Amino acid sequence: MSIINILTDRATPKTEKQLAELISWAIQTDESLELIGHGSKRALGRPLATNHLVDLSVFSGITLYEPNELVLTAGAGTPLAEIDAAVTAAGQHLAFDPIDFGTALGTVGGRGNYPGGTLGGMVAVGLSGPRRIQAGGIRDHVLGVSGVTGRGAIFKTGGRVVKNVTGYDLSKLMTGSYGTLAALTSITIKVLPAPEKTRTLLVFGLNDKRAQTAMTAALSSPHDVTGAAHLPRLAAERSRVGYVKSAATGATVLRIEGVAPSVDARLESLKDLLSKFGPLEELHTTNSATLWTEIRDLALLRDPHRTHLWRLSTTPEAGPKIAAHILARIDGRVTYDWGGGLLWLSIDPRSAGRDGGGFVIRSALSELGGGHATLIRAPGEIRQAIPVFQPQDEALAALTARIKDSFDPSHVLGHGRMYPGV
Amino acid sequence: MLLPDPDQTIIDRRADIIAAMRKLVPARGEQDSVITQQSELRAYESDALTAYHQLPLIVVLVSTTEEVSAVLAYAHENNVKIVPRGAGTSLSGGALPAADAITLGLARLNSILEIDLDNRCAVVQPGVTNLAISDAVAADGFYYAPDPSSQIACTIGGNVAENSGGVHCLKYGMTTNNLLGLEMVLPGGEIIQLGGKHLDPDGYDLMGVATGSEGLLGIITKVWVKLLKKPATTRAVLIGFDTSLDAGDCVGAVVSAGIIPAGMEMMDGAAIKAAEDFVNAGYPLDAAALLIIELDGPQAEVDYLIEIVSKIAEEKNATTLKVSQSEEERLRFWAGRKAAFPAIGRITPDYYCMDGTIPRAALPQMLEAMDGFSKKHGLRVANVFHAGDGNLHPLIMYDANAEGELERAEAFGEDILKFCVAVGGVLTGEHGVGVEKRDFMPVMFTEEDLNQQQRVKCAFDPKQILNPGKVFPTLHRCAELGRMHIHQGQVPFPFLPRF
Numbered sequence: 001m002s003i004i005n006i007l008t009d010r011a012t013p014k015t016e017k018q019l020a021e022l023i024s025w026a027i028q029t030d031e032s033l034e035l036i037g038h039g040s041k042r043a044l045g046r047p048l049a050t051n052h053l054v055d056l057s058v059f060s061g062i063t064l065y066e067p068n069e070l071v072l073t074a075g076a077g078t079p080l081a082e083i084d085a086a087v088t089a090a091g092q093h094l095a096f097d098p099i100d101f102g103t104a105l106g107t108v109g110g111r112g113n114y115p116g117g118t119l120g121g122m123v124a125v126g127l128s129g130p131r132r133i134q135a136g137g138i139r140d141h142v143l144g145v146s147g148v149t150g151r152g153a154i155f156k157t158g159g160r161v162v163k164n165v166t167g168y169d170l171s172k173l174m175t176g177s178y179g180t181l182a183a184l185t186s187i188t189i190k191v192l193p194a195p196e197k198t199r200t201l202l203v204f205g206l207n208d209k210r211a212q213t214a215m216t217a218a219l220s221s222p223h224d225v226t227g228a229a230h231l232p233r234l235a236a237e238r239s240r241v242g243y244v245k246s247a248a249t250g251a252t253v254l255r256i257e258g259v260a261p262s263v264d265a266r267l268e269s270l271k272d273l274l275s276k277f278g279p280l281e282e283l284h285t286t287n288s289a290t291l292w293t294e295i296r297d298l299a300l301l302r303d304p305h306r307t308h309l310w311r312l313s314t315t316p317e318a319g320p321k322i323a324a325h326i327l328a329r330i331d332g333r334v335t336y337d338w339g340g341g342l343l344w345l346s347i348d349p350r351s352a353g354r355d356g357g358g359f360v361i362r363s364a365l366s367e368l369g370g371g372h373a374t375l376i377r378a379p380g381e382i383r384q385a386i387p388v389f390q391p392q393d394e395a396l397a398a399l400t401a402r403i404k405d406s407f408d409p410s411h412v413l414g415h416g417r418m419y420p421g422v
Numbered sequence: 423m424l425l426p427d428p429d430q431t432i433i434d435r436r437a438d439i440i441a442a443m444r445k446l447v448p449a450r451g452e453q454d455s456v457i458t459q460q461s462e463l464r465a466y467e468s469d470a471l472t473a474y475h476q477l478p479l480i481v482v483l484v485s486t487t488e489e490v491s492a493v494l495a496y497a498h499e500n501n502v503k504i505v506p507r508g509a510g511t512s513l514s515g516g517a518l519p520a521a522d523a524i525t526l527g528l529a530r531l532n533s534i535l536e537i538d539l540d541n542r543c544a545v546v547q548p549g550v551t552n553l554a555i556s557d558a559v560a561a562d563g564f565y566y567a568p569d570p571s572s573q574i575a576c577t578i579g580g581n582v583a584e585n586s587g588g589v590h591c592l593k594y595g596m597t598t599n600n601l602l603g604l605e606m607v608l609p610g611g612e613i614i615q616l617g618g619k620h621l622d623p624d625g626y627d628l629m630g631v632a633t634g635s636e637g638l639l640g641i642i643t644k645v646w647v648k649l650l651k652k653p654a655t656t657r658a659v660l661i662g663f664d665t666s667l668d669a670g671d672c673v674g675a676v677v678s679a680g681i682i683p684a685g686m687e688m689m690d691g692a693a694i695k696a697a698e699d700f701v702n703a704g705y706p707l708d709a710a711a712l713l714i715i716e717l718d719g720p721q722a723e724v725d726y727l728i729e730i731v732s733k734i735a736e737e738k739n740a741t742t743l744k745v746s747q748s749e750e751e752r753l754r755f756w757a758g759r760k761a762a763f764p765a766i767g768r769i770t771p772d773y774y775c776m777d778g779t780i781p782r783a784a785l786p787q788m789l790e791a792m793d794g795f796s797k798k799h800g801l802r803v804a805n806v807f808h809a810g811d812g813n814l815h816p817l818i819m820y821d822a823n824a825e826g827e828l829e830r831a832e833a834f835g836e837d838i839l840k841f842c843v844a845v846g847g848v849l850t851g852e853h854g855v856g857v858e859k860r861d862f863m864p865v866m867f868t869e870e871d872l873n874q875q876q877r878v879k880c881a882f883d884p885k886q887i888l889n890p891g892k893v894f895p896t897l898h899r900c901a902e903l904g905r906m907h908i909h910q911g912q913v914p915f916p917f918l919p920r921f
Binding site: 067068069070091126128133136137139140149153154155159160161166169170172175176181221222223224258259262265266313314315316317338369371372374392395399400402409410 | 652846855
């Protein structure tokens with residue numbers, strides 16, 4: 001059977017060797033390829049000028065899972081739902097909390113608490129959820145990868161142990177590279193024990209700045225907060241959690257996880273710390289899970305008019321200032337995660353100007369706190385026309401281009417997905 | 423270990439290079455910034471891997487990012503090699519000088535530039551010591567988590583270069599997991615900033631690649647580190663076992679119970695005895711293996727977990743078990759572990775410290791193999807082990823003055839490292855490749871794996887002037903690595919229909 005379906009321009013290599021041959025073919029014929037797993041994140045990044053899909057979902061299946069060693073290896077095309085099921089059965093979880101973009105991008109979502117899409121797609125975009133502030137991000141949990149570079153060469157990096165400084169950490173380079181450097185076939189990640197108990201503390205009625213101060217107080221305490229988000233009223237109203245939805249005010253949301261006696265003790269301490277900020281409410285297991293999934297998957301920003309979605313990573317303290325500056329100029333809504341350091345902004349394109357709000361947003365960032373902004377959701381022609389990722393200065397852009405060339409000198413993998421010409 | 427032959431044409435230009443450096447890096451008051459006298463260069467001839475030494479061409483001590491940039495621009499332009507150096511505590515020869523290279527000393531860049539507790543980070547220069555960061559924020563109850571044993575002396579710049587670990591990285595991660603940003607000077611002199619006070623990089627994670635790159639990709643001139651709030655309570659449990667197997671089982675059972683302790687350390691009989699003789703930490707001298715398991719967090723959590731851990735230890739045939747009842751007692755438990763290296767130093771003229779990592783389950787196999795290697799090479803070994811994350815530190819005892827012992831110690835080390843890789847582990851967990859493990863890289867990586875790493879090196883440092891002779895066993899020219907090797911005149915994918 002051919003590995004190519006001519007009608008859909010979809011190549012399905014079955015082995016690493018076939019994948020290498022396919023990439024070599026593309027190099028020779030000067031074709032560009034788009035790597036794809038389940039396609040749940042295809043709408044992220046700049047649109048690609050190719051119809052040639054390389055389907056990596058065949059590289060599927062967990063090949064090693066040793067809960068005692070906190071390590072799991074799986075094919076890059078393995079559904080995250082499958083990995084989720086396996087680790088959950090062993091009382092573990094993916095601590096970095098990958099985002100399910102099904103809701104935000106309108107692609108098919110996954111089952112359970114983890115995103116649709118594949119392990120490879122998750123690593124390719126490298127976008128982590130609320131627990132990132134405490135447990136680290138996807139970048140911190142990828143221990144090793146193997147695959148085929150844009151040179152058509154089979155390679156590997158890293159290993160299956162957590163503590164490893166043997167050679168350059170190219171796994172980090174793969175994470176968030178949007179499939180522009182190599183086609184991954186196998187990925188090893190660190191897994192961790194799932195918390196035995198979860199409680200969420202809500203603080204009501206805070207404005208954005210005050211909420212940020214409360215989150216800073218919580219995160220600067222020894223209570224090991226594993227989530228710190230703020231939902232202004234318009235976002236809170238969209239929650240399915242009754243306490244949040246019906247409060248008719250903003251909700252500042254803090255999560256405590258761990259063994260039961262510890263959670264109970266820390267929750268009490270956190271209540272003492274935050275009672276001066278406003279009225280408190282406590283969410284238990286199910287409501288906690290629902291609310292944090294809504295926050296993680298950007299479900300509270302659904303809006304028929306404010307359709308462009310931006311993600312800003314900045315200095316936590318600067319978050320509210322930056323949001324206020326932007327929202328004074330563009331019609332939009334904001335939610336805060338990561339203690340105020342992560343802003344999700346949904347804006348009305350009609351108020352944003354032809355650059356999708358990019359200039360206003362990036363000026364606010366650079367003047368008020370630093371960091372970077374990514375256009376997560378917008379029609380293809382907008383993502384084609386304006387910088388989706390934070391523009392780089394000359395030296396950094398040149399280095400980025402040289403890194404790309406070191407893996408993929410012919411630009412056969414995802415050419416232009418992150419930056420024009422790269 | 424062969425280092426690249428020094429380039430005589432550079433050595434011949436030494437006087438010119440000195441003149442240029444004096445212009446670019448002026449003296450600071452009374453203190454000269456360019457060191458050229460042999461007697462003074464002697465202080466820089468090796469790092470903590472003392473088996474290797476070499477006088478540098480000259481030493482240049484920079485005080486600003488701009489000086490680093492000027493030196494690198496000159497070096498790039500004039501094809502002069504650079505060996506960066508922090509405090510010189512590398513255990514893998516990462517800062518070993520070369521006869522035809524400038525040793526670039528960064529210790530004068532030692533200011534803490536900013537402490538920003540609201541954003542839980544600090545901005546520091548690379549020459550600040552690891553411990554100085556934690557000390558600077560201790561009064562506010564914060565600390566910087568990675569704690570390599572050399573933390574009093576080692577610099578954060580060196581920690582970034584080596585991706586240093588420490589006894590607490592099981593729970594809190596290595597250097598790479600505790601950084602927010604880097605300022606870095608590229609070999610052409612360009613200054614770039616990667617990250618900052620925000621989380622996660624934009625674009626390729628170049629900070630991730632730079633961390634642990636052993637001074638081969640650029641010179642770190644500023645570091646943004648994450649600060650953590652100190653846990654409310656910290657207690658340690660000291661557990662003795664009759665066999666290493668029981669101790670290893672206990673480690674696995676603790677993790678299986680869903681517990682990630684702050685630290686989980688193991689010592690074997692030889693290490694226990696040496697440490698106890700040295701510092702009287704109260705270790706059980708009849709134990710064949712000792713675990714120190716540290717728990718931190720709120721008191722309720724620590725008390726609860728200590729009970730679980732104690733129960734697990736008993737099930738795994740612990741022969742002694744002591745829970746620290748005071749901070750003083752906890753520190754005494756650690757005193758023996760932290761003094762293990764010097765303690766071994768007291769019972770042998772020299773020792774060679776290894777650093778492989780293995781999957782934890784392979785520990786019994788590893789210890790058995792180690793016994794065999796010890797007999798084969800006729801050298802004693804003591805084992806200190808970051809048991810929680812499988813990182814071994816066998817200390818091979820030898821006498822450098824005894825004919826052939828250094829070579830036997832190195833051969834012993836090679837056997838250990840190859841065994842680590844054979845059981846699914848790696849050559850180095852936290853000390854780095856440097857010159858020490860350079861030639862073993864092919865045990866773990868294929869030629870293509872290493873070529874791709876070198877291509878990344880070339881993207882940063884196209885003339886390969888930074889830290890020559892380290893990490894890579896075979897040197898390739900960047901132009902040669904850049905070429906594509908596609909079989910011409912033959913379609914490599916004959917069964918592929920056209921799109």
